[in-house]
Amino acid sequence: MRSHYCGEPGLDQVDETVELCGWVNRRRDHGGVIFIDLRDRTGLVQVVYDPDVEDVFATAEKVRTEYVLRVKGRVRRRPEGTVNPEISTGEIEVLGKELEILNAARTPPFVLDDDDVSEELRLRYRYIDLRRPEMLERMQLRSHVTRLLREYLDNNGFMDMETPMLTKATPEGARDYLVPSRTHAGKFFALPQSPQLFKQLLMMSGMDRYYQIVRCFRDEDLRADRQPEFTQLDVEMSFMNEEQIMQHMEDMIRGVFKGALDVDLPDPFPRMTWAEAMDRFGSDRPDLRCPLELKDVADLMRDVDFKVFSGPASDPAGRVAALRVPQGCKLSRKEIDDYTKYVGIYGARGLAYIKVNEWTAKGREGLQSPILKFLPDEAVNGIMERTGAEDGDLVFFGADKATVVNEALGALRVKLGEDLGLMEGEWRPLWVVDFPMFEWDGKDKRWTSLHHPFTAPREEDLELLDSDPGKCLSRAYDMVLNGTEVGGGSMRIHRTQVQSKVLELLGIGEQEAEDKFGFLLNALEYGCPPHGGLAFGLDRLVMLMAGASSIRDVMAFPKTQTAACPLTEAPSEVSPAQLRELSIRLRLPQKEEAS
Known part of the structure; x- marks a missing residue:
């Protein structure tokens, strides 16, 4: 039914007659001249219909978005100033000589170039969603x-x-x-x-x-x-x-x-060994684009008079780890609170931190943190040295079961890397x-x-x-x-x-x-x-x-978050006859009565 796909004609086909099939992406009527952007899986091509051929022009006037067409016409260069470099056929257009509406279409439930469409609607009309260029x-x-x-x-x-x-x-x-x-x-x-x-x-x-x-x-x-x-x-x-x-x-x-x-x-x-990945990144699938790393500080916390740290530090199944954020002092209290809520998703009960304001000049006096009063100088000095913290940095801490610390700080390091623009390289x-x-x-x-x-x-x-x-x-x-x-x-x-x-x-x-x-x-x-x-x-x-x-x-046809298919409405009930044939009797869960 066609000699070319819509995205194929170019300057090499100028003055040739081509036959194309596809969907109407857009129809425009400019002062008696009708422009139709015809689309298939290879791209778009602009088809122009002049009123000279009355019956063909009359058919073009009936065309609407997403109609399925078959067109025949002559390839010509676009007029100067109308070239479209965004598409492969942008230097040419097709002067339409014949037009056949293969199928009309209802108005689509959403516009194809609208990105603000709910996923449920996209999945319900997946065959339309799949027409979107993306x-x-x-x-x-x-x-x-x-x-x-x-x-x-x-x-x-x-x-x-x-x-x-x-x-x-x-x-x-x-x-x-x-x-x-x-x-x-x-x-x-x-x-x-x-x-x-x-x-x-x-x-x-x-x-x-x-x-x-x-x-x-x-x-x-x-x-x-x-x-x-x-x-x-x-x-x-x-x-x-x-x-x-x-x-x-x-x-x-x-x-x-x-x-x-x-x-x-x-x-x-x-x-990288599994043990090294867990120790440095808290994850057995570390994102190496993020330069932030965890540092184990359990040995520095075993004897501190603060059970939040000393408890996990003394537990064989526990872990106390620190995460240095370069120039993290810029984070506001609200941002720190938001990150605390974020690690809560992974079971963390809190997120302690130390802001390193002027450690180089003022030592301990240059630090700011609610937990400093619980930490002796030896622990503070050890933390600063081990994390490599410098003025302007912030150090987050995780203290809990090792699984919780690893999941929480492992996720936090990546989120911080993305939020603060620290990610390095495209593929790692x-x-x-x-x-x-x-x-x-x-x-x-x-x-x-x-x-x-x-x-x-x-x-x-x-x-x-x-x-x-x-x-x-x-x-x-x-x-x-x-x-x-x-x-x-x-x-x-x-x-x-x-x-x-x-x-x-x-x-x-x-x-x-x-x-x-x-x-x-x-x-x-x-x-x-x-x-x-x-x-x-x-x-x-x-x-x-x-x-x-x-x-x-x-x-092409995924399920929703609840493992359902809006398009086919699966899963669905089956008839009693089918169940009898399979020797199955359903026992549906009881609904709790309202008190």
């Missing part, structure tokens, strides 16, 4: 990124293989979406949280380089970077160690950024390695996996599985970009006895292990190669590359 560019970027990922993997001997969508429920850290079986009454499939076990089985099958761009499902509380269904690039390799796997993935991501954004990422990516990738194998769940009094139960421990730490699991480090590695984990992976356990021992440590008994993972444990006994892999969150990666604030903005 959304179109994001979808094109996503397509380009996916193509570059496939090209790298295809060119390096990886096989694109599918794994089942209907599988068995396994504990991987989030609730499963369950699918009732009609043919096996009372039993359920689960939608996969990841293809983890199947890709390991493929390694045991001899498919030594596997990848899949796969849909995954997790029934968990949502955030800006989470959705109930999401897409990941899943990769697994045999007969490689972690260094070789990380090198492959690093090369791939460098190629994607170069091909899609013309950005040169560093070669190689820097490395990082590998975080040497994660702990386990973490202790104080509530349930048991060990849990920091990654998942199939992550291999370091060979030199195998004996710690029996003697001190808390000190055992894993062969895991996460790729972090600008404070966001874009990919996580590990070497996998490939020996039955090690896998059984890890499951035992996690409180999974022999019978439970057989029920849930019997097929994997059995497969390990039939010749399993050393293998490892990694999964990239494709939505997160594209979100970062597009400069979007939510993964919903780089997904």
Whole structure:
């Protein structure tokens, strides 16, 4: 129906006849001459209709925004002074000779160039929202990124293989979406949280380089970077160690950024241990664009007569840390109060601070803080020296359980970096390695996996599985970009006895292990190669590359924060007949009666 896309005609096509199809972006009537900006996914082109051809002009008068048209006309240069450098076709226009309205359209519920539209309305009319240039560019970027990922993997001997969508429920850290079986009454499939076990089985099958761009499902509380269904690039390799796997993935991501954004990422990516990341930044996914760092000051606070500090400083599970803010004395009391409220989101009960007004000249007298009266000179001197505080700086403190301090100050350092314009560089990738194998769940009094139960421990730490699991480090590695984990992976356990021992440590008994993972444990006994892999969150990666604030903005049809779809009104009720066929009876939660 067309000879060109709307964004294609240029000076090379002057005096040629072209046929175009698209949507009306805008229609203007200027003194008897009608201008129509015709739009498709490649761009805009201006079509001009003169009243000379009466029947065609009459049709053009009926056209409204978002009508679907087919036009035929001659390409000509735009008159002098009317060139539009903002669009690819800005030097030409099409003199319309024929016009066909393929479909009329109702007035859209919002204007496409209006940025102040509620997300609920955008999602309800997503097919219109996707026509917006910003959304179109994001979808094109996503397509380009996916193509570059496939090209790298295809060119390096990886096989694109599918794994089942209907599988068995396994504990991987989030609730499963369950699918009732009609043919096996009372039993359920689960939608996969990841293809983890199947890709390991493929390694045991001899498919030594596997990848899949796969849909995954997790029934968990949502955030800006989470959705109930999401897409990941899943990769697994045999007969490689972690260094070789990380090198492959690093090369791939460098190629994607170069091909899609013309950005040169560093070669190689820097490395940092989990312990160092937590100590310096309070996070295992630190944003290296922010130069602010945490300094541990627990040893300086153990003997102070102030339990807010001395308590956590003496607690093995506690932490007292300081965060220096260059020229932070400029912060007003209201701004400090706002930051105190901010860290409260992460469980912090307060935010102590010291303003360093004239430390160099006046020593302790040049400091300003409500907590100074509790701190002896030795502690104050130690804090100033360790943080490197200078005149005009401000030092924030966190004192609580280490998890609370790390989350609160870790988030605060990034917020301060953004608010105060301290961020350095555009892209800062990082590998975080040497994660702990386990973490202790104080509530349930048991060990849990920091990654998942199939992550291999370091060979030199195998004996710690029996003697001190808390000190055992894993062969895991996460790729972090600008404070966001874009990919996580590990070497996998490939020996039955090690896998059984890890499951035992996690409180999974022999019978439970057989029920849930019997097929994997059995497969390990039939010749399993050393293998490892990694999964990239494709939505997160594209979100970062597009400069979007939510993964919903780089997904064609996302769900809302409540895991609902305004467009299709899913989830929805089903008929009693369908429920009977699945042997299901609903038991809805009781509504509390008003007192």
